[in-house]
Amino acid sequence: MPTFNEAENIGPMIEELVGKEFAKITNADMHLLVVDANSPDGTAKVVQEKQRKFKRLHLLVKKKAGLGADYIAGFKYAMSKLKADAVMEMDADGQHPPRFVKPMVEAYLNGADYVIGSRYITGGSIPKEWAFFRKFVSFTGNLFIRLVLLKPRLHDLTTGFRLTKVKGVLDQIDLDSIMEPKRFAYKVDLLYQSVKNAKNVKEVPLEFVPRTKEKSKFDTREMISTFKVAIILGIKDKAKFLKFATVGFIGYLVNASTLLLFTKRQFPGPLAWGFSTELAIINNFIFNNIWTFKSEKITGLQKLMYKFLQFNMTSAGALVIQIVFGSLSDILFGVAYRQLALPFIILFLVLPYNYFMYNMVIWKSWKLRGAKKINNPIP
Ligand SMILES: Nc1nc2c(ncn2[C@@H]2O[C@H](COP(=O)(O)OP(=O)(O)O)[C@@H](O)[C@H]2O)c(=O)[nH]1
Ligand SMILES: [Mg+2]
Incomplete structure (x- = not known):
């Protein structure tokens, strides 16, 4: 779970995820690793306080290097230090409600080696509060990437909520050469490579909820870089x-x-x-x-x-x-x-x-x- 200035959100998130949801998952050893980009608002301090209460909570504080790069640092830490069998990507701001973690883990335990928390399948959704234009951009942008990557059978290629098995999928990817590590677009490259390695991809519904405080960091520049990555991957074939x-x-x-x-x-x-x-x-x-x-x-x-x-x-x-x-x-x-x-x-x-x-x-x-x-x- 990457964080940058999430001091307000991270406490309740840890309580709900580690305190409530992890307790419901009895057949997997669940851990939360927070990768904080040295947030000036004291996010790391909140996590450290919670660590006294939760043994399965880990914290990695690093210099801010962008979302992709920080995730990769987290993956490496999870693989080498925590000996993870699988890793998940999940936002700290509550946009990925913790109750959706359990079905993702169930899909993994049932044999999936790559699980996508999907907003565009039955049961999944994007915020109803979003203006029509934002919904339109989200859906058509995603559709464009599906076609360019020749993956129309997958419905959500830009979601930030995913589970990846380490053995055979994540450990086969050269994480240091992921495209656009500073931007959200790294997600598309990581997905492309993961799907290539995975033998059993599964989509599980995700209700993506609106962010409660301040506005999204996703802007036009992020969008262009995302399309760029999709097109490069598309012609790589x-x-x-x-x-x-x-x-x-x-x-x-x-x-x-x-x-x-x-x-x-x-x-x-x-x-x-x-x-x-x-x-x-x-x-x-x-x-x-x-x-x-x-x-x-x-x-x-x-x-x-x-x-x-x-x-x-x-x-x-x-x-x-x-x-x-x-x-x-x-x-x-x-x-x-x-x-x-x-x-x-x-x-x-x-x-x-x-x-x-x-x-x-x-x-x-x-x-x-x-x-x-x-x-x-x-x-
Ligand atoms: N470690 C780290 N976390 C980040 C960075 N940028 C965003 N985040 C976190 O990544 C998650 C998604 O970011 P957010 O701004 O909510 O993206 P959006 O929901 O797509 O608008 C949140 O938990 C942020 O705190 C970064 O550069 N480094
Ligand atoms: Mg968000």
């Missing part, structure tokens, strides 16, 4: 994208050459088009499977058949896009512009569509258990 484009191009060559061959052999029109297109689809499926998405390679005859069928359906979706937007272009610009319209439609619609579907449907690499199972009894 460009090696994969290049392979995808190469396979697509080879698919085109297969399509064109076999069409020529079938035309020479005087196949009936629909057969020539149908066979050559299907050969291109088969080519794309095989090479994407063994090359572009080799780390998510589909194996086993049954799964291959199922995925190949799905792949054909995805390709049919691309066909629909071409028909709809091709016809639209015919109406708007006339048939004479078809040769110009085609590359535009392929480049800006079909390619992103295919890439998205391949990543999210056909070669989906990560597993997300639904939020339904949150209330499972702890085994």
Whole structure:
């Protein structure tokens, strides 16, 4: 729990979290580590007083280095000094109500290695008091990051309330090279890397409540840096994208050459088009499977058949896009512009569509258990 000038909030927070909530969690050894950025208002003193009452309360006071950097110092302390099995991120100002800690821990005990306290799933919420514009920015900003990072299945990528298993997830991340450690944007990079390492990601609802005193430190600069991190992470996967484009191009060559061959052999029109297109689809499926998405390679005859069928359906979706937007272009610009319209439609619609579907449907690499199972009894 990072603090900067939270002297008023930290006392009641410790009482509620350590005193009340930790007592309800009987099958995990819960500790609170406060990482104070040398707050001039005496936050650390309040914590020290509470330490006399609570044995499982720890304090790390350090020079203010920004939220991300201070969190990282906290993670390192938790891993090396406290031998933590998992760490949580949580604000001190009451915006993350302590009663949501227990379901997060339950999700972890039920096998999740990364748990997201989510404001955008059923049961979660952003403050009703927020003005419409703020709600809009929060939701669309988050949606933008979901799409850029190709993680539309996760609903809250910017939440500050999360649980990370140390072994296999946090200990695989190079914490010293996290992007934007001085800003809130570090959260997006940390999430991206954690989700990559995690085998079982789970979202648990969080009711995000408004801050009681003074205003938020999140401003336009923070927002821009958050988007920046998302975009950089998004294009980091460009090696994969290049392979995808190469396979697509080879698919085109297969399509064109076999069409020529079938035309020479005087196949009936629909057969020539149908066979050559299907050969291109088969080519794309095989090479994407063994090359572009080799780390998510589909194996086993049954799964291959199922995925190949799905792949054909995805390709049919691309066909629909071409028909709809091709016809639209015919109406708007006339048939004479078809040769110009085609590359535009392929480049800006079909390619992103295919890439998205391949990543999210056909070669989906990560597993997300639904939020339904949150209330499972702890085994
Ligand atoms: N250690 C540390 N804590 C910080 C820093 N900036 C903010 N915090 C704490 O981080 C939490 C979230 O900050 P807050 O201003 O409430 O962010 P917001 O809720 O997103 O507007 C609070 O507990 C703050 O006290 C910092 O630079 N260092
Ligand atoms: Mg806050």
